[in-house]
Amino acid sequence: xxxxxxxxxxxxxxxxxxxxxxxxxxxxxxxxxxxxxxxxxxxxxxxxxxxxxxxxxxxxxxxxxxxxxxxxxxxxxxxxxxxxxxxxxxxxxxxxxxxxxxxxxxxxxxxxxxxxxxxxxxxxxxxxxxxxxxxxxxxxxxxxxxxxxxxxxxxxxxxxxxxxxxxxxxxxxxxxxxxxxxxxxxxxxxxxxxxxxxxxxxxxxxxxxxxxxxxxxxxxxxxxxxxxxxxxxxxxxxxxxxxxxxxxxxxxxxxxxxxxxxxxxxxxxxxxxxxxxxxxxxxxxxxxxxxxxxxxxxxxxxxxxxxxxxxxxxxxxxxxxxxxxxxxxxxxxxxxxxxxxxxxxxxxxxxxxxxxxxxxxxxxxxxxxxxxxxxxxxxxxxxxxxxx
Amino acid sequence: xxxxxxxxxxxxxxxxxxxxxxxxxxxxxxxxxxxxxxxxxxxxxxxxxxxxxxxxxxxxxxxxxxxxxxxxxxxxxxxxxxxxxxxxxxxxxxxxxxxxxxxxxxxxxxxxxxxxxxxxxxxxxxxxxxxxxxxxxxxxxxxxxxxxxxxxxxxxxxxxxxxxxxxxxxxxxxxxxxxxxxxxxxxxxxxxxxxxxxxxxxxxxxxxxxxxxxxxxxxxxxxxxxxxxxxxxxxxxxxxxxxxxxxxxxxxxxxxxxxxxxxxxxxxxxxxxxxxxxxxxxxxxxxxxxxxxxxxxxxxxxxxxxxxxxxxxxxxxxxx
Numbered sequence: 001x002x003x004x005x006x007x008x009x010x011x012x013x014x015x016x017x018x019x020x021x022x023x024x025x026x027x028x029x030x031x032x033x034x035x036x037x038x039x040x041x042x043x044x045x046x047x048x049x050x051x052x053x054x055x056x057x058x059x060x061x062x063x064x065x066x067x068x069x070x071x072x073x074x075x076x077x078x079x080x081x082x083x084x085x086x087x088x089x090x091x092x093x094x095x096x097x098x099x100x101x102x103x104x105x106x107x108x109x110x111x112x113x114x115x116x117x118x119x120x121x122x123x124x125x126x127x128x129x130x131x132x133x134x135x136x137x138x139x140x141x142x143x144x145x146x147x148x149x150x151x152x153x154x155x156x157x158x159x160x161x162x163x164x165x166x167x168x169x170x171x172x173x174x175x176x177x178x179x180x181x182x183x184x185x186x187x188x189x190x191x192x193x194x195x196x197x198x199x200x201x202x203x204x205x206x207x208x209x210x211x212x213x214x215x216x217x218x219x220x221x222x223x224x225x226x227x228x229x230x231x232x233x234x235x236x237x238x239x240x241x242x243x244x245x246x247x248x249x250x251x252x253x254x255x256x257x258x259x260x261x262x263x264x265x266x267x268x269x270x271x272x273x274x275x276x277x278x279x280x281x282x283x284x285x286x287x288x289x290x291x292x293x294x295x296x297x298x299x300x301x302x303x304x305x306x307x308x309x310x311x312x313x314x315x316x317x318x319x320x321x322x323x324x325x326x327x328x329x330x331x332x333x334x335x336x337x338x339x340x341x342x343x344x345x346x347x348x349x350x351x352x353x354x355x356x357x358x359x360x361x362x363x364x365x366x367x368x369x370x371x372x373x374x375x376x377x378x379x380x381x382x383x384x385x386x387x388x
Numbered sequence: 389x390x391x392x393x394x395x396x397x398x399x400x401x402x403x404x405x406x407x408x409x410x411x412x413x414x415x416x417x418x419x420x421x422x423x424x425x426x427x428x429x430x431x432x433x434x435x436x437x438x439x440x441x442x443x444x445x446x447x448x449x450x451x452x453x454x455x456x457x458x459x460x461x462x463x464x465x466x467x468x469x470x471x472x473x474x475x476x477x478x479x480x481x482x483x484x485x486x487x488x489x490x491x492x493x494x495x496x497x498x499x500x501x502x503x504x505x506x507x508x509x510x511x512x513x514x515x516x517x518x519x520x521x522x523x524x525x526x527x528x529x530x531x532x533x534x535x536x537x538x539x540x541x542x543x544x545x546x547x548x549x550x551x552x553x554x555x556x557x558x559x560x561x562x563x564x565x566x567x568x569x570x571x572x573x574x575x576x577x578x579x580x581x582x583x584x585x586x587x588x589x590x591x592x593x594x595x596x597x598x599x600x601x602x603x604x605x606x607x608x609x610x611x612x613x614x615x616x617x618x619x620x621x622x623x624x625x626x627x628x629x630x631x632x633x634x635x636x637x638x639x640x641x642x643x644x645x646x647x648x649x650x651x652x653x654x655x656x657x658x659x660x661x662x663x664x665x666x667x668x669x670x671x672x673x674x675x676x677x678x679x680x681x682x683x684x685x686x687x688x689x690x691x692x693x694x695x696x697x698x699x700x701x702x703x704x705x706x707x708x
Contacts, residue, residue, distance in 0.1 A: 298663025
């Protein structure tokens, strides 16, 4: 009971701390005391706990005190630490104290019976001892919690999914909480400040405070429609918390346009209709309905499509239409550019085609005819005027 | 009296003899030296300006033909000016000198028809010009290789081959004309003077006269002048009149073949250019198609002038 008295005294001393120095001399206390702030603690089996101790000397000559711990249950390990290393003895100065720590390694087990350990300091003629009551509990009150106000979001594969998470530190200490997200493969996740762009991996939280962070999830754009879970785990020292989030991805058509075999060039003759095969591909995740095709070409050109619309294109499939292009009969030889677009309810794709206009070979034949006529004239002259 | 056997018997004899005469004559040597030195000067200008300008060009070899550096005109322009001189120099005394030396009746006493004589002389002169042009062409490619260090691509070689062929037919027009005049005029000096006169007129005066004539035929609409534009009708007339000159035909054909970005040789309306990809080279076949009408003009001109001269020669009295 003497130790308890000493604890009470220490408590009183803490309360009276502004006047502590003056009051200390006034009290007529003498002797050696082994003290702790909390002589009865609760620990969880399978963990290690440190209990702070103090060996206080009031008015005694300095001497060596042998330290020991009694009443340690079998399987437990109790170590006395001083200055960070195991110690076997201590020597407090007169009216001074030595800080010690009792480290308890409690093995995992189902035995939840309370135990009392006694720490002893034995010198020549003076002894101090401190009983520490250790009770065991399976569940300790949560030290960390994480919550999301909107845990389930919906969008297309192209959208960003932003979750606001609030992390609360319920432990008695200031913590640095680190977080990680477990998302399906190829999903990109990043944590940022609630109102900032800097990416984070951990955040310091004061005791009793909570902080908001933002989790940004970007699904791969090729993902199929579906429901995808994301698990967020927050860890700080020995405490951890987790929450489940979810993405609902709805499909979206995505059109691509090109020529056959990916060719984006074609040949045409001025004033003559030529047909260019156009391939429309749906590389999205939902079928595209009612795709209409249109073309922009230089002035005087005619562009029509056969057929003009594609009724339905399921994802991963492609449809072919023929673009019938008639360059104006005044267009020059060489390259012109035409844009061909496919539109399906807000989703569209366009491709620029380079069309090489060639001149009709009719004039080439006419030229050859002119030369032929000249040659005939020559032959006629030879036949008519040839002489000996 | 009808002829017996092939009209071309003896053609090869005349051809070989004339070719040998041409190639060993002082006149030919002087003409060749004139052309080679002016062409070399033009080429030197082109090479030095190309070496300073290191812009990437897929047709570097062709630039050698077309690039000019003041005060010298480009290689092609110099050839366009000097090829007629060479052709006239080889053809102006083809027939009348035989008359004057009284050798014509002697030649025709051999088993050689007049057809073969005229054709042989024409082909020999054309072959002489062809040989010198081919040598010049090889010179350009060789100098390009030495000074630019870029091996010519297949299309460049093809385009410059077209240049060679068109240049030979261009020479053919002038050669036919010079031979025609040598048949018409008994004095070589007259024939030379007349053909040189025609050459100077078409090469120097005609480019100035044609726009004036076009203005007279189709006066420009003042509304176009107010907008600062050319009247398309006048422009078309100018071009059509200019095309009467073989020099212009040669220049246009060379522009189409040696500058692959040329898309047309006539006047261009703005709406024809809408949507056009500028600066992209035309395929070889399309360039040749653009140059084809001009080439046809040169080839047909050669044949028609030759046929005309042939008819006159056949009807001529040669024994006097």
